[in-house]
Amino acid sequence: MTTDNSHSRNLERARESLLVPAGIGAGEIDQVMGRMLGHHIDYADLYFQYSRQESWSLEEGQVKSGNRHIEQGVGVRAIAGEKTGFAYSDEIMLPALIDAATAARAIARGGREQTVALAKRDGGALSLYQPLDPLHSLEDTAKVALLERVEQEARRIDPRVKQVMASLGGSQETILVVRSDGVMAADVRPLVRLNVTVIVEQDGRREHGTAGGGGRTDYGYFLTEERALSYAREAVRQALVNLEAASAPAGTMQVVLGPGWPGILLHEAIGHGLEGDFNRKGTSAFAGRLGDKIAADTCTVVDDGTLPGRRGSLNVDDEGTPTQSTILIERGVLRGYIQDRMNARLMGMSPTGNGRRESYAHLPMPRMTNTYMLAGQTPPEEIIASVKKGLYAVNFGGGQVDITSGKFVFSASEAYLIEQGRIGRPVRGATIIGNGPDVLTRVAMVGNDLALDTGVGTCGKDGQSVPVGVGQPTLRIDGLTVGGTEE
Amino acid sequence: MDATITTHKRAPSLEDLAAQALDLARRQGASAAEVNAGFGNGLSVTVRKGDVETVEHHRDKSLSITVFFGERSGSASTADFRGQALSEAVMAACAIARHTAADPFNGLADPAHLARDIPDLDLHHPWPLSMEEAIDLATRCEAAAFAADPRIRNSEGATITTHDGTDVYATSHGFLGTVRASRHGLSCAVLGDDGHGAMQRDYEYAAVRDPRDLPAAEEIGRRAAHRTVRRLGARQIKTCQVPVLYEAQVARSLVSHLVSAISGPSLYRRSSFLVDSVDTALFPEWVHLYEEPHRKKAMGSAPFDGEGVETRYRDLVTDGILRRYCLDSYAARKLGLVTTANAGGVHNLTVAPGAEDLAGLLRTMGRGLFVTELIGFGINNVTGDYSRGAAGFWVEGGEIVHPVEEITIASNLRDMYKGLVAVGRDVDTRHNVCTGSWLLERMTVAGG
Numbered sequence: 001m002t003t004d005n006s007h008s009r010n011l012e013r014a015r016e017s018l019l020v021p022a023g024i025g026a027g028e029i030d031q032v033m034g035r036m037l038g039h040h041i042d043y044a045d046l047y048f049q050y051s052r053q054e055s056w057s058l059e060e061g062q063v064k065s066g067n068r069h070i071e072q073g074v075g076v077r078a079i080a081g082e083k084t085g086f087a088y089s090d091e092i093m094l095p096a097l098i099d100a101a102t103a104a105r106a107i108a109r110g111g112r113e114q115t116v117a118l119a120k121r122d123g124g125a126l127s128l129y130q131p132l133d134p135l136h137s138l139e140d141t142a143k144v145a146l147l148e149r150v151e152q153e154a155r156r157i158d159p160r161v162k163q164v165m166a167s168l169g170g171s172q173e174t175i176l177v178v179r180s181d182g183v184m185a186a187d188v189r190p191l192v193r194l195n196v197t198v199i200v201e202q203d204g205r206r207e208h209g210t211a212g213g214g215g216r217t218d219y220g221y222f223l224t225e226e227r228a229l230s231y232a233r234e235a236v237r238q239a240l241v242n243l244e245a246a247s248a249p250a251g252t253m254q255v256v257l258g259p260g261w262p263g264i265l266l267h268e269a270i271g272h273g274l275e276g277d278f279n280r281k282g283t284s285a286f287a288g289r290l291g292d293k294i295a296a297d298t299c300t301v302v303d304d305g306t307l308p309g310r311r312g313s314l315n316v317d318d319e320g321t322p323t324q325s326t327i328l329i330e331r332g333v334l335r336g337y338i339q340d341r342m343n344a345r346l347m348g349m350s351p352t353g354n355g356r357r358e359s360y361a362h363l364p365m366p367r368m369t370n371t372y373m374l375a376g377q378t379p380p381e382e383i384i385a386s387v388k389k390g391l392y393a394v395n396f397g398g399g400q401v402d403i404t405s406g407k408f409v410f411s412a413s414e415a416y417l418i419e420q421g422r423i424g425r426p427v428r429g430a431t432i433i434g435n436g437p438d439v440l441t442r443v444a445m446v447g448n449d450l451a452l453d454t455g456v457g458t459c460g461k462d463g464q465s466v467p468v469g470v471g472q473p474t475l476r477i478d479g480l481t482v483g484g485t486e487e
Numbered sequence: 488m489d490a491t492i493t494t495h496k497r498a499p500s501l502e503d504l505a506a507q508a509l510d511l512a513r514r515q516g517a518s519a520a521e522v523n524a525g526f527g528n529g530l531s532v533t534v535r536k537g538d539v540e541t542v543e544h545h546r547d548k549s550l551s552i553t554v555f556f557g558e559r560s561g562s563a564s565t566a567d568f569r570g571q572a573l574s575e576a577v578m579a580a581c582a583i584a585r586h587t588a589a590d591p592f593n594g595l596a597d598p599a600h601l602a603r604d605i606p607d608l609d610l611h612h613p614w615p616l617s618m619e620e621a622i623d624l625a626t627r628c629e630a631a632a633f634a635a636d637p638r639i640r641n642s643e644g645a646t647i648t649t650h651d652g653t654d655v656y657a658t659s660h661g662f663l664g665t666v667r668a669s670r671h672g673l674s675c676a677v678l679g680d681d682g683h684g685a686m687q688r689d690y691e692y693a694a695v696r697d698p699r700d701l702p703a704a705e706e707i708g709r710r711a712a713h714r715t716v717r718r719l720g721a722r723q724i725k726t727c728q729v730p731v732l733y734e735a736q737v738a739r740s741l742v743s744h745l746v747s748a749i750s751g752p753s754l755y756r757r758s759s760f761l762v763d764s765v766d767t768a769l770f771p772e773w774v775h776l777y778e779e780p781h782r783k784k785a786m787g788s789a790p791f792d793g794e795g796v797e798t799r800y801r802d803l804v805t806d807g808i809l810r811r812y813c814l815d816s817y818a819a820r821k822l823g824l825v826t827t828a829n830a831g832g833v834h835n836l837t838v839a840p841g842a843e844d845l846a847g848l849l850r851t852m853g854r855g856l857f858v859t860e861l862i863g864f865g866i867n868n869v870t871g872d873y874s875r876g877a878a879g880f881w882v883e884g885g886e887i888v889h890p891v892e893e894i895t896i897a898s899n900l901r902d903m904y905k906g907l908v909a910v911g912r913d914v915d916t917r918h919n920v921c922t923g924s925w926l927l928e929r930m931t932v933a934g935g
Binding site for chain 2: 085
């Protein structure tokens with residue numbers, strides 16, 4: 001974790017691209033803030049954003065469609081106690097900013113306009129990725145060629161591959177936050193992602209497999225170490241496994257979760273329930289449980305926005321707070337929440353760099369970054385060998401949680417039976433359901449093989465999507481309900 | 488040019504902007520192009536525990552363009568309507584089209600299918616709602632939930648939303664259609680406490696085109712309280728195979744899975760469990776599904792689809808037999824079929840209601856699981872395998888015995904459709920898929 005002068009360069013770059021063209025300087029910022037402060041407003045912020053994104057997609061061996069999207073705007077937020085007023089404009093111009101500020105401040109009544117002169121200062125930020133421009137990191141013809149190579153690789157591996165769908169997406173967003181406490185922070189965020197889905201067919205039975213990856217870097221990432229091709233191979237492997245899969249069992253049993261992406265368990269079962277907003281309002285099953293033992297001694301879980309280049313990482317969050325590594329569960333004990341500034345203030349805690357928003361047109365909320373469990377001591381083979389009869393689940397689709405009851409689900413897309421300590425035949429995808437507040441008390445073994453996911457996670461909350469990461473070592477959980485069809 | 492000058496001029500209409508973009512595309516050498524341009528504004532107010540929590544003012548605009556150079560295409564979009572941004576978007580779309588492969592199925596809709604007359608579907612009822620009125624409605628709604636039952640002790644709040652939007656679709660082959668539509672909603676989510684530390688949450692909402700059609704705010708609040716309180720004391724049940732009754736608002740998802748499986752891309756990629764299923768019996772023979780896109784004031788109404796094709800009443804399933812797919816022009820050409828006016832989705836896809844209300848369906852089921860909430864994404868579109876988290880109620884002798892949670896329900900969609908026993912007359916009209924509750928013959932419930 002280093003803080004170098006790349007941040008002040010980002011701040012300068014953001015100012016140049018977002019404020020200067022609109023003729024917005026320190027005086028104009030003060031004028032907008034003055035509209036809000038003084039009206040019994042405790043806090044206000046402006047969030048300027050410019051983003052460019054593109055996507056290319058291939059099917060039937062050809063890249064037939066592509067899309068580019070450009071977006072810019074400014075969100076204006078005013079907070080009075082627990083009240084939030086919010087307005088935004090897709091035009092970064094002073095009159096639009098003043099209109100938005102006037103609308104946002106209306107949550108607090110009375111008061112008068114104030115003349116303010118904020119002592120603006122650089123809030124600092126990390127340097128976890130470079131301000132790359134993925135869209136220009138490859139020629140368009142090379143992007144098309146990359147997807148074509150992925151397709152050819154998938155077909156080359158096995159003649160049962162009947163369809164290959166591959167997509168390549170990249171974006172760069174420049175953000176600038178100005179807070180009423182004078183802090184200014186900026187970030188230039190690259191993000192790339194490549195996904196492959198294949199359909200395989202044998203004797204009239206069809207199945208699919210999907211794989212991908214990415215991070216806060218540029219397209220060159222996919223060209224190194226044959227990464228793009230490895231996704232193709234992985235998608236084919238999964239699809240072929242599923243061609244052989246039998247019906248999944250139904251009922252409560254021992255479940256061994258593989259390392260990496262199965263960490264979506266932690267995201268759903270634990271992470272959402274520890275977000276500050278739900279805990280401040282008392283709507284989470286974890287509310288008021290700081291200091292309680294909620295997991296086995298072997299479990300330590302963190303949310304860490306500071307991992308270099310990771311999809312869920314940020315140099316600075318969307319409220320200008322540098323990200324950090326936050327211990328959520330330490331050796332089984334609940335230690336911390338995931339906080340944005342508003343909820344941290346109302347709960348008398350510190351912000352944790354988790355204030356995130358989908359765009360200028362959305363309000364920030366406490367959101368996860370990269371959520372994972374630290375490695376334990378046990379080799380994964382020993383964990384498998386310890387199970388007489390159970391399920392070994394290594395790949396998953398999405399998950400969801402009911403914050404209030406604590407019930408969560410996540411759906412396996414690649415799973416096997418374990419019989420007498422050995423991995424047996426593959427079984428079809430099944431949804432697994434559990435209870436967040438007690439699932440980690442049932443963790444019986446923690447592997448020494450911590451892995452993070454490949455960079456494909458997107459988290460949805462209140463209609464807002466943000467990129468996230470997850471990870472974990474192999475885990476044995478005694479007593480999860482597996483939703484197959486075989487009694 | 489000084490950028491601020493443009494804001495003080497009268498803003499160009501969406502139709503003008505669309506024409507401008509089409510003209511730019513033509514001048515770049517595009518052989519055809521289509522433009523979607525939209526503008527909307529709205530207000531969203533949430534009151535929690537009797538106090539204003541958030542006030543959000545929404546104002547959105549966007550323009551997207553797809554250009555064709557013969558059989559090649561590219562698309563781009565922008566939220567900035569100023570001349571330079573518009574021309575950059577058009578150029579970006581053209582640049583992409585230089586790199587995409589020629590696809591003989593690309594292109595605009597066949598002019599013969601385009602909507603000629605655009606009927607007024609009574610979708611536009613703007614609500615000049617002041618912030619004070621919005622706060623008052625939401626406050627009354629939430630207060631009614633708290634007053635309904637002493638076990639309601641916490642709340643996620645009551646939210647009132649109003650949105651007024653205009654969307655224009657224009658093509659280089661002469662189509663120009665404008666739809667003005669409003670959407671208003673009132674929702675309330677509250678938490679109940681069983682007194683032993685276990686909480687449940689549930690919600691109720693209304694979604695309408697015309698604010699005069701909203702139920703009383705207090706009614707929404709009371710229903711939210713009722714839905715929450717009835718879940719208190721929920722427990723797991725043993726793994727079993729039983730009949731399952733999907734409440735209307737979750738039964739809708741079963742229709743959505745069907746639509747997804749019979750949509751163009753799923754079919755031409757052969758990534759659907761329903762490939763080659765037209766003219767086969769998917770449901771028992773009494774089942775009837777149809778689209779009614781011109782229903783006045785309905786949430787799923789549209790005079791034309793996403794590419795200007797005329798919408799009209801169309802059957803989807805009659806006598807239990809699937810009669811057609813859901814296609815846009817591209818998928819139709821690829822499959823050697825004709826567009827079904829489903830570019831952008833279905834329009835008021837309706838499951839013809841049966842004779843019984845919910846209580847009647849519970850009696851018909853006798854013993855089984857009544858599902859009111861589903862979580863997770865355990866649907867495999869390729870195989871039809873289905874496994875989702877659920878919450879609801881255990882039913883014996885046609886009566887609710889106790890609430891149930893932390894279970895999954897699993898089967899295969901093909902078997903579920905075939906095993907449809909009855910559809911209720913309790914039709915949920917809040918979405919573009921309208922159905923009553925569904926009673927299914929048998930599913931595997933996984934529990935303790």
